[in-house]
Amino acid sequence: MAVRAVVIEADGGSRGNPGPAGYGAVVRDPETGEVLAERSESIGTATNNVAEYRGLIAGLEAAAELGAAEVEARMDSKLVVEQMCGRWQIKHPGLRPLAAQAAGLVSRFAAVRFTWVPRERNRHADALANAAMDAAASGVAPSGAGKAAAREAKVVRATGTDPATTPASWEPRPTEEATRLILVRHGETERTVQKRYSGRGDVPLTERGRAQARATAARVAALAPSVAAVVSSPLSRCTATAEAVAAQVGNPPVRTDDDLIECDFGVWEGHMFAEVREGWAAELDAWLASTRVAPPKGESFVTVAERTGRAVDRLRSAYPGETVVVVSHVSPIKLVLRDALAAGDAFLHRLYLDTAGISVLDLYPDGGVAVRSVNDTSHLTDV
Numbered sequence: 001m002a003v004r005a006v007v008i009e010a011d012g013g014s015r016g017n018p019g020p021a022g023y024g025a026v027v028r029d030p031e032t033g034e035v036l037a038e039r040s041e042s043i044g045t046a047t048n049n050v051a052e053y054r055g056l057i058a059g060l061e062a063a064a065e066l067g068a069a070e071v072e073a074r075m076d077s078k079l080v081v082e083q084m085c086g087r088w089q090i091k092h093p094g095l096r097p098l099a100a101q102a103a104g105l106v107s108r109f110a111a112v113r114f115t116w117v118p119r120e121r122n123r124h125a126d127a128l129a130n131a132a133m134d135a136a137a138s139g140v141a142p143s144g145a146g147k148a149a150a151r152e153a154k155v156v157r158a159t160g161t162d163p164a165t166t167p168a169s170w171e172p173r174p175t176e177e178a179t180r181l182i183l184v185r186h187g188e189t190e191r192t193v194q195k196r197y198s199g200r201g202d203v204p205l206t207e208r209g210r211a212q213a214r215a216t217a218a219r220v221a222a223l224a225p226s227v228a229a230v231v232s233s234p235l236s237r238c239t240a241t242a243e244a245v246a247a248q249v250g251n252p253p254v255r256t257d258d259d260l261i262e263c264d265f266g267v268w269e270g271h272m273f274a275e276v277r278e279g280w281a282a283e284l285d286a287w288l289a290s291t292r293v294a295p296p297k298g299e300s301f302v303t304v305a306e307r308t309g310r311a312v313d314r315l316r317s318a319y320p321g322e323t324v325v326v327v328s329h330v331s332p333i334k335l336v337l338r339d340a341l342a343a344g345d346a347f348l349h350r351l352y353l354d355t356a357g358i359s360v361l362d363l364y365p366d367g368g369v370a371v372r373s374v375n376d377t378s379h380l381t382d383v
Contacts, residue, residue, distance in 0.1 A: 024128020
């Protein structure tokens with residue numbers, strides 16, 4: 001029986017890039033989450049990106065067989081999602097025929113939307129792909145991958161763990177240079193000392209905050225011999241920190257990006273947590289329980305994540321293979337790190353980021369991410 005709308009979860013990979021490769025795709029009912037179809041196959045020797053495109057194609061074919069009219073395709077491959085949305089060029093000639101095949105399938109549906117998700121949220125398709133890769137590596141016929149992959153997927157759904165024996169994080173990275181983001185939280189302000197919600201209010205650095213900014217600048221200069229750009233939230237506590245960094249790394253102009261601004265905490269702005277608990281208990285509980293909930297007259301973390309994601313995408317595209325210093329606030333930096341680590345939302349309430357702390361991550365052209373450090377404060381011991 002035909003279905004109106006489906007969700008496709010697709011993934012692919014290889015052991016070595018290129019190496020023994022395979023893909024997995026799952027088609028779900030968007031309302032119930034019921035699995036309507038599964039596809040997986042080992043495809044011999046190929047790259048990660050080829051396998052990811054093959055997973056998308058298999059998912060689209062399965063959705064078409066089900067008679068779906070509307071599709072949301074979810075993948076943890078930033079490259080495939082951005083290329084299918086037309087935001088990134090398809091520079092590798094080996095991917096163009098696959099992208100064209102996927103585009104041809106897309107044209108068969110009334111509507112198709114592509115969504116990037118962290119790997120943590122793509123476990124079923126990831127398990128199918130890993131089982132197919134195992135089959136490719138062992139020489140098992142492709143038809144054997146499906147049953148093994150289904151068993152793997154059931155383990156993931158039941159336990160929440162990934163049974164794949166060769167995590168992608170241990171695989172060699174591609175030879176292309178990564179774009180390195182050095183994420184810096186601004187220095188101390190009066191509100192950070194008093195532990196008050198500090199969102200859109202333009203609160204200046206304290207004297208200690210300025211000293212922290214200078215120490216951070218020296219640390220960044222030691223970490224990065226060459227910096228292509230310094231990009232900052234427009235609020236003065238960030239621009240002052242960014243200017244101190246720029247002075248130590250060759251004086252590139254400090255560019256501001258509104259998408260890097262702190263979360264809007266609405267009516268909670270300037271209040272301490274205890275005051276918010278006393279005055280808005282129900283609203284606070286709802287906010288702590290869901291990233292989709294905003295403080296009264298404020299902004300949800302889902303919205304913050306959307307704009308910080310846009311900022312990161314722009315930096316990846318504008319500075320391929322270069323180092324960029326990003327000076328922002330605790331919420332945007334946490335959200336960038338959450339997605340980089342493919343972590344769940346609980347991560348946001350468990351990670352502590354100090355003022356003037358430094359985190360470093362590399363963004364590879366194929367969509368891969370490597371987090372190098374989180375909340376480095378070794379430079380602040382004497383401040």
